[in-house]
Amino acid sequence: MNIVLCDSAAQATRLSATLIYREVAARPLVVLGLATGGTMDPLYQELVSLHRACPIRWSDMRCFNLDEYVGLAVDHPMSYGYFMRHKVFDPLGVREVQAHLLRGDAPDPQEECRRYEDAIAAAGGIDLQLLGIGENGHIGFNEPGSSLDSRTRIVHLNPDTLTANRRFFPPGVCQPESAITLGIQTILDCRQIVMLAIGEKKASAVAAMAEGPLSAMCPASALQMHPATTVVLDTSAAQRLRLKDRYRRAGPADLHSA
Numbered sequence: 001m002n003i004v005l006c007d008s009a010a011q012a013t014r015l016s017a018t019l020i021y022r023e024v025a026a027r028p029l030v031v032l033g034l035a036t037g038g039t040m041d042p043l044y045q046e047l048v049s050l051h052r053a054c055p056i057r058w059s060d061m062r063c064f065n066l067d068e069y070v071g072l073a074v075d076h077p078m079s080y081g082y083f084m085r086h087k088v089f090d091p092l093g094v095r096e097v098q099a100h101l102l103r104g105d106a107p108d109p110q111e112e113c114r115r116y117e118d119a120i121a122a123a124g125g126i127d128l129q130l131l132g133i134g135e136n137g138h139i140g141f142n143e144p145g146s147s148l149d150s151r152t153r154i155v156h157l158n159p160d161t162l163t164a165n166r167r168f169f170p171p172g173v174c175q176p177e178s179a180i181t182l183g184i185q186t187i188l189d190c191r192q193i194v195m196l197a198i199g200e201k202k203a204s205a206v207a208a209m210a211e212g213p214l215s216a217m218c219p220a221s222a223l224q225m226h227p228a229t230t231v232v233l234d235t236s237a238a239q240r241l242r243l244k245d246r247y248r249r250a251g252p253a254d255l256h257s258a
């Protein structure tokens, strides 16, 4: 796990967006895994800005979303499909045929999980997966207690996750209590991973992920076994790391100059 400490949230966000942008610029046929959530919102704004300042070709890449609420169709305003379409795909000119979304309203959710795993395999696997981390250490919606060898499946969301995400649901809009998520093993199969974590609310989960034991109780700790994971942190998210000084000394200079 390559840990990159940044001086500010803005710098960490810009660096993460730059890593995605550079990958697409260098390899137009890349297969991306894309995440949603509050941390990703400014990252995608940065990505769109980078593209507008110096356009690159998005028409040949393909992408897969990380998770989706069960019951929400892709055009539901609270769905992750809707988030992606409006904040990422439309501004970058990514067409529907390129963007694989989990269908939260699929009539047979189990079949939808199998279909998604098959589609990832048919695309040749995911080259670069973007991840956030939950305050409870989840990645995607793989909650504490998830099997480290899990694949795309339906999960019941933990109360702390429901509370953390309630802010995205306006009063009167029902928040689903289950979701479809790429599994931990599906994530570990991705060739490269970039995680962005911002703010002190993430500090305990980040420390458990990077310096704690490999444990189902912190699903993100599974990334310790992944050969090419870069974790980008602002100062607040990094505050509970015991080896901060070491990461700072070892930090790759070229990443910081991105």
Ligand code: PGA
Binding pocket: 036, 037, 038, 039, 040, 131, 132, 133, 134, 135, 138, 139, 140
């Ligand atoms: P957040 O979610 O960016 O909204 O904090 C991250 C996550 O739960 O993975």
